[in-house]
Amino acid sequence: MTKSLAEDIRERLESCTATERRAALALLANYPVLGLGTVAQFAAAAGVSSPTILRFAARMGFPTYAALQTRLRTELEDQLKSPLAKGPESPAEPGVLDFADIACANIGDTFRQLPNTELEAVVALLGDERRTLYLLGGRFTDALARYMAAHLRILRGRVVHVAGQEGNWRDYLVDMGRKDVLIVFDIRRYQSDLARLSVAAANLGVTIVLVTDSWLSPIASVATHVLPARVSVPSPWDSSAALMVIAETLIAGVTATDPERSKRRISMLEVYRDDDDPKRRSGRQGETTEEAPPDPQA
Amino acid sequence: MTKSLAEDIRERLESCTATERRAALALLANYPVLGLGTVAQFAAAAGVSSPTILRFAARMGFPTYAALQTRLRTELEDQLKSPLAKGPESPAEPGVLDFADIACANIGDTFRQLPNTELEAVVALLGDERRTLYLLGGRFTDALARYMAAHLRILRGRVVHVAGQEGNWRDYLVDMGRKDVLIVFDIRRYQSDLARLSVAAANLGVTIVLVTDSWLSPIASVATHVLPARVSVPSPWDSSAALMVIAETLIAGVTATDPERSKRRISMLEVYRDDDDPKRRSGRQGETTEEAPPDPQA
DNA sequence: GCAATTCTGTAATAAATGGAACAGGCGGCG
DNA sequence: CGCCGCCTGTTCCATTTATTACAGAATTGC
Known part of the structure; x- marks a missing residue:
């Protein structure tokens, strides 16, 4: 071949x-x-x-x-x-640089195919605080579910990351209802346990948002919204970069839907954080002239 | 038309x-x-x-x-x-599309700044199975630490994701030694707890790899290798996409250092997975000759 | 130049496909 | 809470399609 x-x-x-x-x-x-x-x-x-x-x-x-x-x-x-379809050019060694380039191209392709309306629809769904949000991922993509949950939890209440073993997942199901939303990340090789939970949730009337690769996880057949991403890279592994940008786009969208709420919640929760190294301001010496990182949430 | x-x-x-x-x-x-x-x-x-x-x-x-x-x-x-007939590059409104474009540009910039030698050095470090690898992330970047750990754990042994509360972290410290490696993800707003652990590890002689933003986490001062990434996007939040591509590049690099070992371990662990939805192959009806998503690890 | 053999098109066939009618199910509206 | 309308999947049929068998044409070898 x-x-x-x-x-x-x-x-x-x-x-x-x-x-x-x-x-x-x-x-x-x-x-x-x-x-x-x-x-x-x-x-x-x-x-x-x-x-x-x-x-x-x-x-x-x-x-x-x-x-x-x-x-x-x-x-x-x-x-x-795979945007490997480059001409026979590329004099540089195809080692490390290619990877980033192709990951970029993947992201570009992904969003070129994704209709904005679909993204907006999902954003509207996620911004609705009356709905409980459940996030779920596979072996590798669970990290994305966590990432997204960490952000959404700040922006709104009722965000649940479905964690742990499959056996425990069933416990989450009992709380799911018609108004709730399940966000699933599933790329090849698709995990049958994710499909099982998704099907069960679908039967409960849960709205399902699927973030998957361009071959579409079988969960697509029960999903309300499907967001496919490019994942092929010159590596035995797939790249989740495009998935992450999708997640971040959604997060940014939700933040923008109700800027007041976002601002309020972000600043409220700010108090409880112990971020922002105090040493940065006092302890350390010159630290050169490098400007301190501006707070983007200001 | x-x-x-x-x-x-x-x-x-x-x-x-x-x-x-x-x-x-x-x-x-x-x-x-x-x-x-x-x-x-x-x-x-x-x-x-x-x-x-x-x-x-x-x-x-x-x-x-x-x-x-x-x-x-x-x-x-x-x-x-006509090779010129590239996609019409939909001039869509600059609402959602911008985000992806800028995230892409971030990745490009990030790798343009990163010296290959630095990446290679880190890859060599991570590929050395005699060293125990500890991975650690912050509030949001912990997802990346998990993501990377999930991959590395397949490629080699002795991979530890430092999880849980800061209090428990100290427990990991007792096992760290001069030959070990700590990979820390830390972007603004930098978390002081990460810094505390890193400093403690540094005092034990641990090699520290820091993946951070372009303003450099304070951990940089105790890190052996620093990989800075662009994180700014038009959103109150930062984008971790470039960090993820760095992580994936490292993973791909480690996979390539010892392809035999990688292949062996991947196929060995394959058996224990319950991925690969069986329905895809048998269950579904006709399915005809449609190719199943090719396994990139083949 | 003739005959055997290979090649090529025509015609018929059987399979598989696209398409249409039908009925169950879901959600929305009163 | 029940009715109504739309959407969706299942079943069936007509058509197109790939495929086979056959006969004519061409070509090569003698």
């Missing part, structure tokens, strides 16, 4: 018959779109008959025409998903 | 019903490949039924599903033919 089907075709072009070669060249000239339509269209564009297309597919090693199409589609999908 | 179908979909999304929206979002998340297969595949991927896909197509103004496919294909064809 490492080499493109196009290369494969070029190599095996010799072993083709005359008309099959016409089919092959037509496909290469219009790669891969021509192979995604019907056999008849392909045949017409190549100026040959339908069976020739089938025979061509067979010669390329595909038992069926549908198999060839699947191959083309997955190839195209990979190419479009 | 000048504007992409994707935009069209985003616009007319509001006039869609709930399940139709799911179909639309699935298509956008997997644009345009998902629309090039059969209706059944589309439906399965979106978690809805086939007729919903048809109705969705109809609502978008296509008399037939084939018409939608043709539209997608010609669009894709044009795009592939």
Whole structure:
């Protein structure tokens, strides 16, 4: 699977018959779109008959025409998903710098596809203080659920992070109702336990917001709102950066829905924090001329 | 015909019903490949039924599903033919989009400032299995510490996430030694408790890696390695996206240092997971030949 | 130049697909 | 609380589609 089907075709072009070669060249000239339509269209564009297309597919090693199409589609999908589709340029070593660039591109792609209306709808949901918010994540994405919960808890009441083992999750279910919202983070490889809880919640009439990858977690089928993000990076792991930006966008949105409430609550809770290292103001010496970090919440 | 179908979909999304929206979002998340297969595949991927896909197509103004496919294909064809035909970069209102753009820019800036040598040094540190790794974060950044710990714990042994109240932290200190590493996430407003622990660890000879914002947490003065990130966004809150990408870069780096070990450990621990929703493979009906989300760890 | 063989298109078939009618279910309104 | 309307999924049918069998055409070898 490492080499493109196009290369494969070029190599095996010799072993083709005359008309099959016409089919092959037509496909290469219009790669891969021509192979995604019907056999008849392909045949017409190549100026040959339908069976020739089938025979061509067979010669390329595909038992069926549908198999060839699947191959083309997955190839195209990979190419479009991972912005690796850069030209053969990039003189710099593809080591560490690439990663950040691609993570950025992922975020850009993610938001280019996300309709604002969908984000706004979710923000409205999360800003409604009459609804209890439950947040839940998977093996890795649980960190995002925590992150988001930590912020939301400051902005409004009734925020619950569903933590612990699956066995305990059921306990949260008894409190969920029709007016409540469950925010689930689930990217591949999807966890069946998350799906189980989501389905149970859905049956209780809970509104479900799903933040997932572009292949869509199976939870999508019970979710009210689905926010898909790009996660592919040149690493065995997926990147949750785009998910985090989605979370932060939502947080920012909720903060902005009711600025008064946000301001009040933020400053109220400020008192209870022990942040803001006191040593910073008194103890330390010069600390150079670097300006102190301005408080963005001012 | 000048504007992409994707935009069209985003616009007319509001006039869609709930399940139709799911179909639309699935298509956008997997644009345009998902629309090039059969209706059944589309439906399965979106978690809805086939007729919903048809109705969705109809609502978008296509008399037939084939018409939608043709539209997608010609669009894709044009795009592939002229490399300049980049996405129209939707000039959407600067409300929500700004946030993502600026977060991206932050990541770019962050890595432009970060010397590769520093990253590599930290990667080498984290890859050394003789050292015990302690991870620690603040009010919000603790999520990142968890996220990173979850990954590192798979890649190597001796990974400890310092959790709980400050009082308990001291318990971790007794085990720390000269060979160990403490990774601290601390952005403004800096928490004095993190600083206290860090100073104590530093006195024990622990190597300290600090991931902070560009104003540098006071912990910087006791840290061996400092990785500063851009965090400012148009919101009362800071963005941890750049921190997350740093964390992921480190994780990817550690994974790559000893690929054999990584592969072995990942596949070993794989067995104990209950991820990978079985329904995805068997349960669902037709599912036809639709590829399951490829496992990036394969 | 002839014959055998391979190749290619036409025609028929069987499968799978898109599409339409139908009925249950959900939420909204009175 | 009950009725009504819309939405959604299931079932079925008609159509298109991929695929096979066959016969004609071309080509190569002798």
